[in-house]
Amino acid sequence: MNTSDYISSGILESYILDQLTEQERADVKLMAMTHPEIQAELIAIEKTLEQYAIDNAKEPASYLKDKIAAQLQFNEPVESTAALRKKVIPMFWLVAASIALLLSIGYNFFLYDELTNVENELVTSDVDKQYFAGQFEIQKNAYDDAKKHLAIIAQNGNKTVILKGLENAPNAIASIYWNQSSKEVYLNVSEIPMPPADKQYQLWAIVNGKPVDAGIFDLTDNINTMVLQKMKPIADAQAFAITLEKKGGTKVPTLNAMYLLGNV
């Protein structure tokens, strides 16, 4: 909704007339803070109603003003200096002015100090702001990734293949999301031992009894996080397997280093 639609929707009038729910009030406040023209419209509405009230004014009986004043607590007005002025001699003023000047200089230093403090605080709060903006960006990216991954998993025509750990790693488990029409293969590893630094896991498609390279992959520190890795496209396969190979992968899998296997 653009601002003029928002203004003509009538919500601002309802806001001033206190007709909104807490949530709606908060929304209007936010809109007013971010859109000066909405803030201006709110003030205009308030002033209109104020003027309307003034037009509907009714003069109360004149004695009420003093009657009310008698019920109020007043602070003393600031003492007039006129009485003092007559008594003092010019020399007094010279000294007073000098003292005032000194005090003023001192006060200026104090103010300057305060200003520096405030500036520092401003910088700190700016740093905080940047930090939170960064955190927000990270969370947003994670959320976007998760959404993307969910969309990939939920794709029509997907085949899910569960790969289970063999003797080498009985607890290992991974899933393949394989779209047979687009040939795309995505891998999600739930549990697998961390490989030594000089080794990498490699995925294979078993096509008519022969292993076809489906790409190598790395593990993130926390493999429990939902990570989908796009592998090489595969047109046809009866099974998928994962082996542990030297860094960069091999052309032919090392069969005794097979870690996971799953039939399509």
Place this chain on the structure above:
Amino acid sequence: MQKSTKNYTEEELVALLKSKNANSYSLLYDNYSAALFGVISKVVSAEEIAEDILQDVFVKIWKNIEHYDASKGRLFTWMLNIARNASIDYSRSKQSKMDGKLRDLEHSKYEVNKQSSAQSNTDFIGVKEQVAKLKEDYRVLIDLLYFEGYTQEDAAKELNIPLGTVKTRVRAAIVKLRETLK
């Protein structure tokens, strides 16, 4: 009506009021007593009771002026809320049972308006009257919502018109007011 505030911005006036000296009270009273008394009188018709409420309202304003927060709205809106709530509290309290009956009678004038509204759709009434009629409908609606603190639902019931109509009329009414008050 706004007498001496011409020389003060609202911020200055608020700062003065917060100093709580006798001059600032005088300024406050001269500028706003009639408008606030007008609001109170819309809800409470008995003159002396309205006067009592006006006194309470000024005492409250005076005591609470420190809590007034300009970022939440204009000073007058804040004072009007105090006046309106005090009036509504009174009219709801037990001692106002009798007065309430008078109020019901008073409100029957809206009923009359509503009936005339049905007639005004005919060709017998000229455009000028229709405009006047519309203005009257608007005025009644704004009075209920703004002066008497009705919810839009209650106003719809009171005026016997759909809630949707109330909502669209509020915006139209204030736009119209803005034109006439300019």
